[in-house]
Amino acid sequence: MSEFTYLFRGRKTSGSPEEMQKHFEEWVAWFQQLGAAGRLKDPGHPLQNAGKVVSGGQKVVKDGPYAEAKDVVGGYIIVEADDLTQAVEFSKGCPILAVGGSVEVRPVQTR
Amino acid sequence: MELTEHLFRHEWGRMVGAVTRIFGVHNLALAEDVVQEAFCRATEVWPWRGVPENPSAWLMATAKNCALDVLRRERTARTFAPDLGRLLESEGALAPVIEEAFGPHAMQDDLLRMMFSCCHPHLAQEAQVALMLHILCGFSVAEIASALVSSHAAIEKRIARGKKTLARSRRLFDVTEPGEFSSRLPAVDTALYLLFNEGYHGANAAFAVRTELCREAMRLTAILLEHPLCATPRTYALAALMCLNAARLPGRIDASGNLSSLFDQDRSAWDRPLIGEGMSFLELSAQGSDAGEYHLEAAIASIHAAAHAIEDTDWAKVVSLYDSLMTMRPTPIIALNRAIAIAQRDGPDRGIEEIEAIADADRLTSYPFYWAALGEFELRRHRCGFAQEHFRAALTQARNDAERHFFSQRLQAAQTATRP
Numbered sequence: 001m002s003e004f005t006y007l008f009r010g011r012k013t014s015g016s017p018e019e020m021q022k023h024f025e026e027w028v029a030w031f032q033q034l035g036a037a038g039r040l041k042d043p044g045h046p047l048q049n050a051g052k053v054v055s056g057g058q059k060v061v062k063d064g065p066y067a068e069a070k071d072v073v074g075g076y077i078i079v080e081a082d083d084l085t086q087a088v089e090f091s092k093g094c095p096i097l098a099v100g101g102s103v104e105v106r107p108v109q110t111r
Numbered sequence: 112m113e114l115t116e117h118l119f120r121h122e123w124g125r126m127v128g129a130v131t132r133i134f135g136v137h138n139l140a141l142a143e144d145v146v147q148e149a150f151c152r153a154t155e156v157w158p159w160r161g162v163p164e165n166p167s168a169w170l171m172a173t174a175k176n177c178a179l180d181v182l183r184r185e186r187t188a189r190t191f192a193p194d195l196g197r198l199l200e201s202e203g204a205l206a207p208v209i210e211e212a213f214g215p216h217a218m219q220d221d222l223l224r225m226m227f228s229c230c231h232p233h234l235a236q237e238a239q240v241a242l243m244l245h246i247l248c249g250f251s252v253a254e255i256a257s258a259l260v261s262s263h264a265a266i267e268k269r270i271a272r273g274k275k276t277l278a279r280s281r282r283l284f285d286v287t288e289p290g291e292f293s294s295r296l297p298a299v300d301t302a303l304y305l306l307f308n309e310g311y312h313g314a315n316a317a318f319a320v321r322t323e324l325c326r327e328a329m330r331l332t333a334i335l336l337e338h339p340l341c342a343t344p345r346t347y348a349l350a351a352l353m354c355l356n357a358a359r360l361p362g363r364i365d366a367s368g369n370l371s372s373l374f375d376q377d378r379s380a381w382d383r384p385l386i387g388e389g390m391s392f393l394e395l396s397a398q399g400s401d402a403g404e405y406h407l408e409a410a411i412a413s414i415h416a417a418a419h420a421i422e423d424t425d426w427a428k429v430v431s432l433y434d435s436l437m438t439m440r441p442t443p444i445i446a447l448n449r450a451i452a453i454a455q456r457d458g459p460d461r462g463i464e465e466i467e468a469i470a471d472a473d474r475l476t477s478y479p480f481y482w483a484a485l486g487e488f489e490l491r492r493h494r495c496g497f498a499q500e501h502f503r504a505a506l507t508q509a510r511n512d513a514e515r516h517f518f519s520q521r522l523q524a525a526q527t528a529t530r531p
Contacts, residue, residue: 013151016251017119020150025114027158046159074155 003041003108004079004087008094010101011069026095034079039090042078049074070100078108114162119150121330122167123249126174128221133178133199133212135192136228137278139246145181149174175213179205193282220286222247223338226331227284230298233276239302240309241266242273248327258324260314260510292340299335300349303328304405307353311360316511318364325357347396348405354389355412358382370517374421386416407436426456443475451484459488479508479518486521495529 012023034040049072053064065072074096081087084107091103115121123146130142149170163169182191182205191199198204211217229242241259244250250258256266285291310324332350335341362376371377393409411432418424433449446469454462466472466485475481486501502522509515 011151012154013147016254017123017150017249018117018254019251020147020154021114021117021119024154024157027154031158043159046156075159 001080001082002084002087003110004081004084005044005076005106005108006079006091006094007076007104007106008074008096008101009071009104010096010099011072011074012096012099012101013069023095023099026098030093030095031077033093034077034090039080040077041080044075044077046075047073070102074101114166118166119153119170120249122170124225124247125218125222126171127246128225129171129212129218130174130178131225132217132221132283133182133192133195133209135190135281136283137281138189138191139274139277141181142178145177146174148177171213171218175209179209182209219334219337222334223341224283224286226335227286227292227295227299228277228280229273230295230302231273231276231280231284232295232298234273236302236305238269238273239298240305241269242277243302243306243331244327245270247331258313258315258320259309286338289340296341296343296346299341300346300405303332303335304349306331307356311356314510316513318360318368322357322360325353325360329353329357342395344396344399344401345403345405347392348403348409351389351392351396352405352409352412354385354392355409355416358385358389358416359412369520370513372517373415378419381416389413389416402435404436404439407432407439411436424455426452430456441470443469443471444478446470447475447478447481447484454484454488454491459491462488463492477508479505479510479514481505482508483518483521486525490525490528493528495525498525499529 012020015023031040031043051064053062054060055062079087079090081090084105087105087107091105094101094103096103126146126149127139127142130145131139134142134145152173153166153170157163182199183202186199186202186205190196195208198208212221225247226243229246230239234242241255244255244258245252252267252270253263255261255270256263259266284295307325307328310321310326310328313321313324315321315324329350332346332353335346336350359373359376359381361382362378362380363371365371365375365377389409390413393413396406396409411429414425414429414432429452430449433445433452436445437449447466450462450465450469453465463485466481466488469475472481482501482505486498486505489495489498489501499522502518502525505518506515506522509518
């Protein structure tokens, strides 16, 4: 069994209130499904959109990331799966995909 | 914690109302963006953190922060609410102004202010209803178009025009001015009445959608009644007619999901507590001397609601109420309903006479229940051939599958009755 970090990118910014509520409920259902299968190793955290980016030897501090909605990392979780293929399979249930977002699946280096 | 059904939609109106008061009505789109962002954040945070103990308060607080960000960022580039101009100019006053606008009392007023603003006299009634559904009830253009069985483009145009009219008015309706308040109240009542009727008599076949439209009208009417100036006999009568009619909605669908007419409904399915509520509103509406259209409609609904069987209905009373209603609003539909009541009281021959005497009856020929009423009367007179013809006409005018199914059943009944 290996661990995988899921990085969620993208935001559902449009939709009626009813659709927004439904989107939220889909997230809950997906998390519950992962949890019930014993695959949710670490529930991780949601991230705020605003922050700072520090870069270079000059340690330049900028407001950011201010990426486009589809590139913003909104949060992460850590999942347990047999291998990368299975981890990718699990990620396909993520509601972010239906709203044009993406899930980056990265094996955690444990050794 | 589970989220209450339609919570987002129900919070939408209050939140947009509060933000619009600060931003000014010409910035309505910006206010909608701020509220949308709050919902967006909820979908991003709650899956991890769980639904907060008080989700409404969380959404308000988030919208408040977003509004504050917008004000700080665009304070110099935009003009916001003219009457808050001075306050919004000074950075230090921003937070308290926002705090005040989001206070529970202010938000109730904001919703009311928005309701009255949507009923702007320059707007056609159908535009007022569409705006209410959009701004107060949080339905998208697509959802309104589907609920009202209208085209997306038509609703979009209606709402865009309505918003433009609102923006041009520069300021929201002033709810603290009693004179203006009372003079616009009838328009608000009418818009709510139309909204209710869209659900109750509208063309949408989906029972859930119809119920939802009725519920929205009742929710807004209840908010109206909380304000002392709105609690007039007329508005009480409106609330009464909504409750008393809506209480019978569950009976309209039988166990297999098919339409059921008032004559065959399972009356045990009617919502008794709602009937009780309607009766209390009806009592409250009786203060004062004026008995308007809503009073009469509510009284008719109360007779149906009180009858335990179709034959227990006081049809004489129903007829006399329709007589009075005809003097106030002589529409072909009311004339048709009156004819049906007369047929119940005096038999089908009289019913047909009354239908034939309806002025502008040609306006009813596209209304399927006009043909269905004629069909029922002929069936009772054992003139089954005529009955079949009428039910066939009803079928061709049916507006959805549920109606088509219902009329074809009636047609079958007429065909069965023909056979010796």
